[in-house]
Amino acid sequence: MTAFAFSGLGLGHAATKTYALTPTTTEGPYFVDEKLKRSDIREAEDGQLVVLTIRVMTLDSEGQPVALPNAQVDIWHCNADGDYSDVKNNIANTCGETFLRGYQISNKRGVVRFKTIFPGWYTGRTVHIHCNVRTFDNSGAVDSEHQTQIFFTEALIEKVYEAEPYLTRAARRDQFNDTDGILNGVSDPSVLIAKASYDEDRVTASIRLFVNPDDAGHTAKTSTTCG
Template sequence: MNPHPQRPDDDNDDEMIGTLLSRRRALRLLGLGGGAAALAVGGVLAQRGAPPGGTGGTSAGTGGGTGLPGCVVRPAMTEGPYYVDEGLRRSDIRKDTTTGKVSEGVPLTLDFVTSRVAVGSCQPRGNVLVDVWQCDANGAYSDVAGNTGDFLRGAQVTDAGGRASFTTVYPGWYPGRAVHVHFKLRPLDAAGRVTGEFTSQLFFPEEVTDRVHARAPYSRRGRRTTLNAQDGLYRNGGNQLLLSLVGSPEQGYRATFDVGLNIG
């Protein structure tokens, strides 16, 4: 692996794609209405071009009201220039399989729960391929920008309960972007063929990132230059993709991300 990984830069970074729609339009596209309108409180929807193997996507995520289903509408975001389909089916993505090196950093467990949004409820959706990729504590991605390896990349298929769990590390930072993790959801048919695609990003609370990045190895990079409020993607619906974390820098963190998927 390159001993001096190249980091992303401001000139080759993610750009917002798609069109953010009103809640009313989002509800119509999801087939929701009437008493189900509360399902999308606080949410936005992104309409994207048709990806290979399927139609454009809509997504939903954790709700914020008592008695509501666990999904509200979420925004789609660009996959950025650093996605690589490595074909790695694994839950622990910290290890570089080419060198055996394990990425340093505060442990982070990401639990995805995929559902199909129905009127007034979210029904568990299995057989969804979940891809996750991110930068390491030094702000570097594997297998791009002159780097080799496959650290901090991996994919899993959700089980019958719609669940897939990843063990990773808290992300570092690079210029021009707030701290984030990329994910892609692709429903599969019975033959394992992709029938749709939804791509977005997860963000982190600033106060948690401050505590994590004050520790080694993150502290060697210095203070990050772009906060959530300054990130162009976060300003377009990132608050609906903000993780709620449980844990500590000493013991690690865990977060569950509920996401409704009405494609494929």
């Protein structure tokens, strides 16, 4: 993970602050390039409303953060029952469905915003949202690609899961933040945990992602199991 630093030049200036690129993670299951440009990805899925703001940044030659406009930000995640759309496996067949998938293009401040539901869980993983950030050249070819995953605090997860449709699921969680191999496989897991607040109507969450727009080394592959 590349790190950059800048520092104040004397008394009264800001203390040294180091920024690091957001860790890439394994792409995880079931990326499908559905090309669904939409901010509300819920469709008919039941679950706690989440308003998720992602700010895409990069680092200039001095290590200072700057917004990255015109990046395509895809997110996808499982529903409250732990199922992904457009997948066929021994648990579910959702081929042709597109729930909880979509992308937005970052504005001049690097910001995209989605409405979704709070993810459920499935065996072997803590609660998470997958994210793929791409930039394109003038011909439309992919210039860079950055896959990561977004997580939530255990306190928030427990609060949301006190209500339906999560509360009465027969399957119980078998993986938590402190035991999840992907979250704990990065040097600083805290940078992948969204800042979030909860009330009766919604979870409001935000995260900054620092990406390298010159890095083409993390190319996502469609991993649907639908033939």
